[in-house]
Amino acid sequence: MRHKALLTALAAAIALTACTVGQQQPTSQTGGTAKKEISFLVFETPNLTPQVWDAAIKRVTDKYPDITVKKLVSPTEDRVSYAKQLLASGQFPDVMVAVSPAGFAESGAMAAFTPEELKDFVAPGNGAVNGKVYQLPANTQTIPVVYYNKDLFAKAGIAAPPKTYAELLDAAAKLKAKGITPFVIGGGKDPFASTLLWTATLATDLYAKTPDWMAKRRAGTVKFSDPDFVKAAAKFADLAAKGYIDKKDISRDYAATEQAFLDGKGAMYPMGNWFAAAGDDPKRKPDWEIGAFNWPGDDGATVVPAFTGGGLSVSATAKHLPEAKKFALAYTLDKTNLDDSVHNDGLYPAIKGYTPPSDTGTVFKLGYDLYQQGLRDGKIVQAFGWEAGDDGLLPGVVDKWRAGAQDLITGGKTVEQVTAALDDEWSKAS
Structure with a gap:
């Protein structure tokens, strides 16, 4: 029945x-x-x-x-x-x-x-x-670009986008001290909106070091519980533990999350380059200036996570x-x-x-320029959780990964529990 x-x-x-x-x-x-x-x-x-x-x-x-x-x-x-x-x-x-x-x-x-x-x-x-x-x-989509509110950065005394991960944490601390939510995230019926910060840490701490990591995972020579993956997960969880992410925001769907950033309810918005359509929309464009930067690594090196x-x-x-x-x-x-x-x-x-039209907006150009620079520098890596086919997660694992992201944000599960669950799900999918 x-x-x-x-x-x-x-x-x-x-x-x-x-x-x-x-x-x-x-x-x-x-x-x-x-x-x-x-x-x-x-x-x-x-x-x-x-x-x-x-x-x-x-x-x-x-x-x-x-x-x-x-x-x-x-x-x-x-x-x-x-x-x-x-x-x-x-x-x-x-x-x-x-x-x-x-x-x-x-x-x-x-x-x-x-x-x-x-x-x-x-x-x-x-x-x-x-x-x-x-x-x-x-x-091609770059996931994420870190869009930011230049007015809120100035209010917190942040003169420029962070160049290293330590500077990123310092910027988040300054924002929080001013009563500003450092990172805008979402979730609800659109759980992908909870994952972008984790995709960013996996880009700098996993794929930058081992660009063929997913192929190795399919071959069984690496696991989610290995040190590099765990380090990226721990960084992500630490952002929530420090209060740089508002845990209650995982109930907010994608559309509301996008609007929250445009309404100035947070300083940094890690999101796919598709956000540019909203950021450049004359009917939705905020009265403050949007900037953009790539998520920085510990040593200041950056990569551009992308999916074609x-x-x-x-x-x-x-x-x-x-x-x-x-x-x-x-x-x-x-x-x-x-x-x-x-x-x-x-x-x-x-x-x-194909060449993009000449009348693209300023927010589009911010992300596009970062991508083009990544191409010139040879710094394009996979965007974890967004890959497809043989380059991607096995069927069902992406859902477990998204759920794990929310568990790390809320503190409902530890990094070790989440990564072990991913390995278990991978074994089932295999």
Whole structure:
């Protein structure tokens, strides 16, 4: 009975969150065939509104009038879990955006893209699962950039962004002494918003030293309970223990977290470069200046944690598989869609020959310049918790990692307990 109830609830959810973009056309009098409908799973944020998705979809259906699109909206930012629910209920979307292929690809649920289909991408092999690419490597995201409130820094007597980890701790202490929350975080229904500081410490203390650490973890030669991973986790937990993170903020969802920073409720906001869309939005831009810096290491060395991927995937069992792939590629490579992804979501399209529009905002340029400098210096590393395919965590482990982040913030579990739980979850997933 519980299984039947779940299916009924899922069907109701889909009915509430689905709409068709492009009107169904009758068969033409000249012998043409009816349109082929595909379903497309998206997610909404303050930047990615229903209007943004509808316009992007329409650009493709205008180009390919044989395709009509049924838009499905994930009820939360966690579209991976929602996609899993839809797969279990036999309602897996034909096309989906930003759904990690981990687990789906291995089970045969997603269709692989061919080298010819990937010829226009800068990093065509990124996110591969057993050598095959199931998610278009459409854009690069730096995770996190540390955005900061220059007014609050000045109020606390901080003249410049910290260059070392010791200076970062000193800045946090000065902010706290002035009654200012040093770091803005979130969580709630969007648990990823609790993890960004941990991704940052893992970049400087794990990946900077061992860039192929995830490959070693898959080979079984390293563990989460090893010293480098534990050190990064301990740094993260220590920020909460010192009161530099407000523990109650893990109940705040992503949209509210973003708005809290824009409202001046904290000094530093570690977040993906997509925050630039909000920071540059004239309707939301604060009356104080936003700055940005890379998370510093102990010795002052910095790296830029980045992930290239995040694009569209296609169901292997889509009723109209050729059309689903055609839509996914056309949607991704459309110049206006690419420009809009920069404006609406602050992304760095990883498409050959693409250059961001000249009218990007100042906050976008802050993050983009940090990324370009990282490229020039050879300082790009993986963004832990965001990797995909063979470079990423095994299915299910990312959820345990996000839960562990919240446990470290609240003090509900020790570093040792959290890292041991990750090793246990890895063994189960293996």
